[in-house]
Amino acid sequence: MTARRSDATRAAILRAARERFAADGYERATIRAIAADARIDPSMVMRYYGSKEGLFAAAAEFDLRLPDLHEVPEDQLGETLVRHFVDRWESDDRLVALLRTASTNPGAAERMRAVFAGQLGAAVARLDPDPAAAARRAGLVASQILGIAFTRWIVGLPPVVELTPAQLVAWVAPTVQRYLTGPTPDTITP
Amino acid sequence: MTARRSDATRAAILRAARERFAADGYERATIRAIAADARIDPSMVMRYYGSKEGLFAAAAEFDLRLPDLHEVPEDQLGETLVRHFVDRWESDDRLVALLRTASTNPGAAERMRAVFAGQLGAAVARLDPDPAAAARRAGLVASQILGIAFTRWIVGLPPVVELTPAQLVAWVAPTVQRYLTGPTPDTITP
DNA sequence: GTCTATAATTCGATAGAC
DNA sequence: GTCTATCGAATTATAGAC
Known part of the structure; x- marks a missing residue:
């Protein structure tokens, strides 16, 4: 052809x-x-x-291009992932398009679920033998990653916009690291 | 009248x-x-x-109704805030309306910035004497809170939807706690 | 392959009767 | 205070000429 x-x-x-x-x-x-x-x-x-x-x-067709998390030292998983997402987001407006559109378009929301439950979920699944626990960890990571994206690129919250990529990584990486490898916390029965 | x-x-x-x-x-x-x-x-x-x-x-007129953070023991700030937001979000669809609309409507985005930079920013400002640092802490808290809201109520990411409020608080509270009271991390110069 | 013309809806907003 | 009728603009989508 x-x-x-x-x-x-x-x-x-x-x-x-x-x-x-x-x-x-x-x-x-x-x-x-x-x-x-x-x-x-x-x-x-x-x-x-x-x-x-x-x-x-x-x-809106795209790939997160996640690195192979097995080649990453366990204590650097959070930093690696956050840095990857920040880079990815700054350089490809497909992600911003999908994010902004997912709020009102059911098809875009479905695509967003497929990408994060699929690609991110699969990458995380190889870190935790329990499938339900792995899915939960991936979901928590997604919540923080998408929260940064939403406040920085969609809403434009000034303090988040003004963070440099390096500051972003330094602040957020420990969060993602704990969601990935930290112990499951106790829940207080109400 | x-x-x-x-x-x-x-x-x-x-x-x-x-x-x-x-x-x-x-x-x-x-x-x-x-x-x-x-x-x-x-x-x-x-x-x-x-x-x-x-x-x-x-x-979309509403108030976050944040508690007075001075009456909260310092090591329970994260838990208190996360629990408050989860409760608030489940019981008032004004927040969901504003969140969904902020993606595409400039006025709603402006309102969202005003609410989180204003109300949350003011509450956090009284915890850190440096105004810029306080604003940054508030922005990071907003990123995680809004990320949970976005994945749970807008996109409907299954693992996040299935978390109980107690699980949500247990997992996310330490993140918010660190953003509020943790040390400013070192940034590696690239 | 490219463009003109237009069909068929749908929406926000207005005028005015009752 | 409430409703009928409608305007004017904008949209996606289609039919067909060149």
Whole structure:
């Protein structure tokens, strides 16, 4: 299969779509605006991706690219993961698009669950022999990672925005480390 | 000023609006749907609240009702705060409405910043004499609290949804405790 | 492959009768 | 105070010319 000329158009559409979905969310990111950004006609978007849902599905396809946690010294798991996520988030607006859109679009929320329960859950599952406990640890890690992403890139809470990546890693890594390798805490019966 | 009959209508509108905004977000929650839920005519919403923005502003008005942190033993700050937020979140869908809407509506994001930088920031400011450090601590606390809320009530990540409130407090309280009272970590220069 | 024209909805907001 | 009727704008999506 040779490279068709339309591939450039498809790529331009996807790039514009990612930016618009990341900046405006699903409802406010219109096909017209995306087409204008990509300098093409709105009908081309429909031709190539069928519908707005189809365009979003193509634009939000991505991989967390998690490192193999077995090659990481156990006491550096938290730092490694937090650094990885911060880097990943700063360099790929697909994650921001998915995050912003997951609040109102059921399909995006489902994708978000699949990514974090799937990719992160699988990586963590190899650290804890008990599947339920491993899933719980992965969920707690996701809560802190997504909380940072939400406050920093979506809401824009000033103190969180102003943290440097190094400060972010230094503060948050111990949290993730404890969620991954710390003992299950006692729960007080009320 | 005596109670007017229209007060019941206004209250019904606000209740329906909170539910719709919490469930659907700002764009998908239509005035027509809210009016139908409240069993009144859509034009009444406009008459009472002027615009959709005005309705949202009225529906999302709320207070975190933070306890006075000075009356809490220092080593129980994390537990107290996490328990408070979990209770608050489960019993008031205004917070869910604001959270879901903050992703796409700039006004809601601004409100969210005001609430967490203001109310939470003020409560934490009295624990740390350095204003910048206190703001940073409050921001980190917000990141974990909002991360739990986002994964549990918005995205619905299964392992986080399945945690009982007691488990949630037991796991997350140490994180918040460290953000509030722990030492500032060293940052490695890259 | 690309674009024009338009269909078919849906929404927020307004005017005015009762 | 409440409701009917409707405007004007914006959207996704389709049909078809070139």
